[in-house]
Amino acid sequence: MDKDKKMMVFYLFLAALSSPVVTEEWKASVIKELEALVTSCVVVPCSFSHPGGPLPTSRLRGIWHLKTGRNQLVYYEDQTRILENFRGRTKLLGHLGLSNCTLEITKVRDHDNGPFCFRIELAKSTDPSTSNKFSFVEDCVDLRMLPEPPKPTLSHSETATEGRPFTITCSVTHTCPSHAPRLKWSRADPDAVHEVHKKSRFGFWEAESILTITAEEKDDHTDITCTAEFNGDSKSSALMTLYVKRSANYNHIIIATVVAIGTAVIFAGFCIFMVKRYKKRMSRPSRR
Numbered sequence: 621m622d623k624d625k626k627m628m629v630f631y632l633f634l635a636a637l638s639s640p641v642v643t644e645e646w647k648a649s650v651i652k653e654l655e656a657l658v659t660s661c662v663v664v665p666c667s668f669s670h671p672g673g674p675l676p677t678s679r680l681r682g683i684w685h686l687k688t689g690r691n692q693l694v695y696y697e698d699q700t701r702i703l704e705n706f707r708g709r710t711k712l713l714g715h716l717g718l719s720n721c722t723l724e725i726t727k728v729r730d731h732d733n734g735p736f737c738f739r740i741e742l743a744k745s746t747d748p749s750t751s752n753k754f755s756f757v758e759d760c761v762d763l764r765m766l767p768e769p770p771k772p773t774l775s776h777s778e779t780a781t782e783g784r785p786f787t788i789t790c791s792v793t794h795t796c797p798s799h800a801p802r803l804k805w806s807r808a809d810p811d812a813v814h815e816v817h818k819k820s821r822f823g824f825w826e827a828e829s830i831l832t833i834t835a836e837e838k839d840d841h842t843d844i845t846c847t848a849e850f851n852g853d854s855k856s857s858a859l860m861t862l863y864v865k866r867s868a869n870y871n872h873i874i875i876a877t878v879v880a881i882g883t884a885v886i887f888a889g890f891c892i893f894m895v896k897r898y899k900k901r902m903s904r905p906s907r908r
């Protein structure tokens with residue numbers, strides 16, 4: 621027990637001692653796991669830090685390789701050194717000069733699961749004092765392949781009411797912000813369609829489309845479909861049935877009331893008239 625405590629203190633001491641050293645080193649931070657839709661594209665967030673402030677992009681070499689080997693290049697400046705089945709499909713979206721090593725893979729294939737690791741090299745400088753200086757960091761991502769695209773989700777506020785604006789929101793998650801999925805509605809005559817793209821949890825994004833229509837009586841029990849068209853032509857859709865509530869219409873009650881009051885007034889008038897006529901007749905002296 622006592623020995624364990626001593627060891628713990630020792631380790632804490634070691635950690636405290638080594639942490640300032642660690643921050644002085646090159647560090648990469650790559651998302652650990654991300655989903656990728658087969659046939660579509662994926663953007664892998666990645667950033668790195670290095671000692672001695674920012675360096676120009678021209679002196680940095682960003683490399684993405686398979687975890688199984690440093691020579692199995694997935695991304696490199698020199699395309700000819702990239703593995704054949706990744707050639708032309710990978711791009712560094714981030715600027716290395718801004719410490720951004722974000723990778724894009726397009727036309728994702730089923731076997732692109734990785735793990736892919738990022739490595740950075742400081743190019744040999746022309747300055748002899750720093751020539752051959754060479755640093756690297758490595759951090760890897762695992763891709764989880766999605767054979768089918770995720771379905772969009774539909775949501776709406778209350779029930780649609782005749783003659784009133786009604787909004788439906790369609791949203792779908794994705795991992796390719798560089799070529800986000802497009803959301804399409806089956807309605808040919810919307811009042812408005814509003815598109816929003818937002819960040820979800822780290823590495824994931826949400827495409828959203830908000831449809832506004834004026835609900836009509838004829839829309840009752842009709843279907844509305846939202847289709848998500850992903851980059852690479854994968855599609856998925858969601859459907860909802862519209863139920864339209866009749867607008868609270870009091871006209872018929874008003875008309876009935878007016879008619880009833882009118883009838884009563886006319887009837888009362890008629891009665892008074894009759895009574896008066898009867899009284900007149902009674903008071904008239906008999907001519908007989």
Ligand SMILES: *[C@@H]1O[C@H](CO)[C@@H](O)[C@H](O)[C@H]1NC(C)=O
Pocket residue numbers: 667713714715720721722
């Ligand atoms: C890195 O670059 C990507 C692509 O341009 C961008 O979307 C992302 O916001 C950048 N990350 C940071 C931390 O700036």
